Amino acid sequence: MFIFSDLSRAVIDGDTEQVKSLTQEAIETGISPQEILDKGLLSGMDEVGKLFQAQEMFIPELMISAEALNAGLDMIKPLFAEESKSNKKKVVIGTVQGDVHDIGKSLVSLMLGSKGFQVNDLGIDVSPADFVSAAKASGAQCVAMSAMLTTTMPVMKKTIDALLENGLRDKVAVIVGGAPVTREFAERIGADGYAPDYLTAVETVEKLLSNFDE
Ligand code: B12
Structure with missing residues (x-):
C-alpha cells in the first residue's frame, strides 16, 4: 500500500506534519495500529x-x-x-545509563501496558x-x-549485580533487549530473558512472570 511507503518516507524526511496526517489517514482507513507501526513508522526508521x-x-x-x-x-x-486488560504484575523498564535511545524501549513499555502490566517507565540514562x-x-x-x-x-x-547486592535478584525477573544485545550476551550476564523485538518481549515477560503470584 502506498500509504506505508509514504509514511516511511515521511519518517526518513523527518516531516512531522506529514507523518501526522498520513497516520491519521491510515487510522481512518481502518489499518491496524500494528501495521501502521511495523510497515510505516518502523520501516522508515530502519531505512x-x-x-x-x-x-x-x-x-x-536522526533526531528529527x-x-x-x-x-x-x-x-x-x-x-x-x-x-488492555488489567493484571497486577509490575514491570520497571528503562534505557540504561549513558544511553539515550528510547524508541525501542518505549515500544516495549507501550506493549506491556497494553497487555495489562503495570509499567513504571524510568525513561533513558537510568x-x-x-x-x-x-x-x-x-x-x-520484572x-x-x-x-x-x-x-x-x-x-x-552492573544493574543485575546491584539487584543482587540489594537482595532483590530472586524477587525480580530480568529481561534485556536492544539492537546490539543477543541471547548469548543475556545468558552470559545472568539475565532471565531476552527478546529481539517488542512482540517477543511481551511474550517473554508473560512467560517469565507466569510463575509469580499476582
Ligand atoms: C534513532 C537513533 C539515534 C537517535 C535516538 C533518538 C531516540 N529518541 O531514541 C539519536 C540521534 C539520539 C542517536 C544517538 C546516538 N547514536 Co544512535 N541510532 C539510532 C538508530 C538510527 C535507530 C534506533 C531506533 O530507534 N530503532 C527503532 C527501534 C524500534 O528499534 P530498537 O531500538 O532496536 O528496538 C527494538 C528491539 O531492539 C527491542 N528492544 C529494544 N529495547 C528493548 C528492551 C527490552 C527489555 C526488550 C526485551 C527488547 C527491546 O524491541 C524494540 C522494538 O521492536 C540506530 C540504528 C539501528 N540500526 O538501530 C542508531 C545506533 C543505535 N546509534 C548508534 C550510535 C553510535 C549513536 C551515537 C553514539 C552517535 C554519536 N556519535 O553521537 C549516539 C549515542 C547517544 C547516547 N549516548 O545514547 C549506533 C550504535 C552502534 C553500537 N552498536 O554501539 C547505531 C546502531 C547506528 C550505527 N549503525 O552506527 N541515535
Missing part, C-alpha cells in the same frame, strides 16, 4: 539506520526523524491501550541504583533494560 550507517544521514537528521516517528506513535498509542530503588519501591516482579550501544551494554550486568 534511517541504514542511511546513518552509510554516512548519508547524520545525528541532527525520531521526533517525526514519535509524533505518529503518539497518535496510535491510544489504539493499543484499548486492548543508573543501576535507580533501577534498584524503583524495583524496591514498587515491588516489581526489571526490563534496553541498551542500544555496545558501550552501554555492560551497565546491564
Whole structure:
C-alpha cells in the first residue's frame, strides 16, 4: 500500500506534519495500529539506520526523524491501550545509563501496558541504583533494560549485580533487549530473558512472570 511507503518516507524526511496526517489517514482507513507501526513508522526508521550507517544521514537528521516517528506513535498509542486488560504484575523498564535511545524501549513499555502490566517507565540514562530503588519501591516482579550501544551494554550486568547486592535478584525477573544485545550476551550476564523485538518481549515477560503470584 502506498500509504506505508509514504509514511516511511515521511519518517526518513523527518516531516512531522506529514507523518501526522498520513497516520491519521491510515487510522481512518481502518489499518491496524500494528501495521501502521511495523510497515510505516518502523520501516522508515530502519531505512534511517541504514542511511546513518552509510554516512548519508547524520545525528541532527536522526533526531528529527525520531521526533517525526514519535509524533505518529503518539497518535496510535491510544489504539493499543484499548486492548488492555488489567493484571497486577509490575514491570520497571528503562534505557540504561549513558544511553539515550528510547524508541525501542518505549515500544516495549507501550506493549506491556497494553497487555495489562503495570509499567513504571524510568525513561533513558537510568543508573543501576535507580533501577534498584524503583524495583524496591514498587515491588516489581520484572526489571526490563534496553541498551542500544555496545558501550552501554555492560551497565546491564552492573544493574543485575546491584539487584543482587540489594537482595532483590530472586524477587525480580530480568529481561534485556536492544539492537546490539543477543541471547548469548543475556545468558552470559545472568539475565532471565531476552527478546529481539517488542512482540517477543511481551511474550517473554508473560512467560517469565507466569510463575509469580499476582
Ligand atoms: C534513532 C537513533 C539515534 C537517535 C535516538 C533518538 C531516540 N529518541 O531514541 C539519536 C540521534 C539520539 C542517536 C544517538 C546516538 N547514536 Co544512535 N541510532 C539510532 C538508530 C538510527 C535507530 C534506533 C531506533 O530507534 N530503532 C527503532 C527501534 C524500534 O528499534 P530498537 O531500538 O532496536 O528496538 C527494538 C528491539 O531492539 C527491542 N528492544 C529494544 N529495547 C528493548 C528492551 C527490552 C527489555 C526488550 C526485551 C527488547 C527491546 O524491541 C524494540 C522494538 O521492536 C540506530 C540504528 C539501528 N540500526 O538501530 C542508531 C545506533 C543505535 N546509534 C548508534 C550510535 C553510535 C549513536 C551515537 C553514539 C552517535 C554519536 N556519535 O553521537 C549516539 C549515542 C547517544 C547516547 N549516548 O545514547 C549506533 C550504535 C552502534 C553500537 N552498536 O554501539 C547505531 C546502531 C547506528 C550505527 N549503525 O552506527 N541515535
